[in-house]
Amino acid sequence: MHKLNHPRFLIPATMDKGAVYSCIISTVLAFWIQTNVAGFEVWINTNPPAVEFGDSLEVNCSTTCADPSMTVEYKPGIHPNRTNSRDWITDRFPSIQNWDLVVPCSIICLSDNNKLKEEKKVVTVYNRELKITSPPEVLKVNKTYSLECIGPRVYPKNKLILTWLRGSEIVQRVSTGEKGSPDEDKRLWNVFNLTASGSDDGQEYTCLAEVDLGSNTTKPITNSSVTLQTYYPPTEAQVRKTADDWIEGKSQTLSCNAAGNPAPQVSWIKDEQIYFGEKLHIPSVQLRDGGQYVCRVTNEYGSKISSLNAVIMYKPQNTSISVNNKTVSGSPIHVSKGDEVTMTCDTNGNPPATFQWEAPSKGSNDETGPPGVLRISRATSEHHGIYKCRATNKYGTDENEVDIRVKGQTSARRLAAKVLGFTSVAIIAAAVLITMIIYFRNKRKESKKQQE
Structure with a gap:
């Protein structure tokens, strides 16, 4: 064998x-x-x-x-x-x-x-008797602490390797060139000094004991670990929103992610008003909700802020029309034959609206100019009527209208009405005159008979 x-x-x-x-x-x-x-x-x-x-x-x-x-x-x-x-x-x-x-x-x-x-x-x-001395339960950021590791008993002593690892990363390795004495229990120490940082919170440090077998090979024999906890100021205050756009009438929720130990308190500032909590919910966005939102995260070691500017998107509204730079108040607008007439349509909306005019007839001398402007270079009877302006963006439509009356120009219908009116008056007057003549004639005849 x-x-x-x-x-x-x-x-x-x-x-x-x-x-x-x-x-x-x-x-x-x-x-x-x-x-x-x-x-x-x-x-x-x-x-x-x-x-x-x-x-x-x-x-x-x-x-x-x-x-x-x-x-x-x-x-x-x-x-x-x-x-x-x-x-x-x-x-x-x-x-x-x-x-x-x-x-x-x-x-x-x-x-x-x-x-x-x-x-x-x-x-x-x-043997496997390894001991580590842990730092305080909670470390303060930027303060230096010592992690101490006392290795197991090994003979020859120079065959022992003690290694501190941060996670899986080697941060410090020690050994000795002395064989030592087999009759004395003199252990190898590995003392690692660290300056605590926020990234050490929850970080595991491990002391690993190995024996050297030669030919660049080692044999792990034991290990022990400690998980650190650190106090540190907030490292971030990141604002996020659930909806990409702020749309009038739709809901929006803001959240503020904060990292720190102890856990930071989160507050919101909007128009000099303060709200508390990691989330800020707006069930129905209104125009007044636009503006800057500031998130502030604070613990006893410091604070951090982050902000977001809200721009409200909404359909066109309050559409108005002005004629020759005078705002239309609802009553008909009278212009004279041959006048130049400029109608301007304006609205509120975000994103900006596009405009479309609807005229009573297609005049031969009217034209559209800049967005929302309709110009009549010389008013005629064909420009008489109601003009509508329609404002549109991706969220909706709004419209308004104006009644244009052209003076100094009589239409056939109005002329016919006037003629009919004069004719009716003349007929009535003639009938009254004839009735009176007949009445007086009869009166005279009766008077003569009575005298006879």
Whole structure:
């Protein structure tokens, strides 16, 4: 069994016969070269490579010498369970009870003119007694504190590495070049000084103990962690809104995100009025809700502010019309034949509205000018009537109208009405005249009869 564990006899179980034969030939050739060219070799292997005090250990000493005389001796009082063969000795320790464990392996190769080779290996022995000294429960920002880590007992002492990690990042690593004494319990310390910051709040710091196995490899044996808590002023005051636009009649909610310890108090300032709470809800936005909103977050260590300017979006309203720079108040506007007439439409709305005029007829000498302006260069009868202005943006429409009357111009209908009126009066007057004539004639006849 032990020969198969030897580096020269590692043969995978899945290897085919050809590969096995090739492996055997290569091994025999390597053995022949070692024994006949380079001389014999001596190895000491331990399993595990570093052992915890009280755990079991297996030590194997082997050689390439074909005819060796092997000796493996420990200091007095150490008695392993041993098995051996011609070129190997295996010692088993059910429980390691000594901090100083040196394995000296001496081999005299009788087939190589009694040459002597000795190997010695110091087995690293450790325990897991690691202790960290925590800082105060709550740290103040910008103040310096010490994180202390006392490592476990390890011999040789120079095999121990103590590392402070911030999360997974190494911040400080220490070791010593001194082997120390196996009879003294002198621990390695790693003291890390940190200046507390807001980012340390909730941050985990870990002290990791490892033993050096050589060849740039280590074995973690124990660790301990502490989570920091810090007091710090607010680091941000960020205002957010639920709706992209402030639309008249729609709801809007503002929230202010604050980070700090202790948790900051959040307040809002709008038009010199103060509101408290992380959220500010407006169920129905009105024009008066426009303006600047200031969020202020405060704790005992400081404060921070952030602001947002609200611009209200709303449909056109209060649309008005002026004629020749005079605002229309609702009664008809009289202009004279041949006058120049300029009608201007104005409205309130956000975003700005577009304008559309609706005229009673399409005059030959009227034109639109700047937005909302309709100009009649020379008024005629065809310009008589009601003019409508329609203002529109993405949120709605509003309109107004004006009645334009052109003086000095009689239409056929009005002329006919006047003629009809004169005719009716003339007929009535003639009828009255005839009635009176008949009446007086009858009176005269009656008078004559009475005289006769």
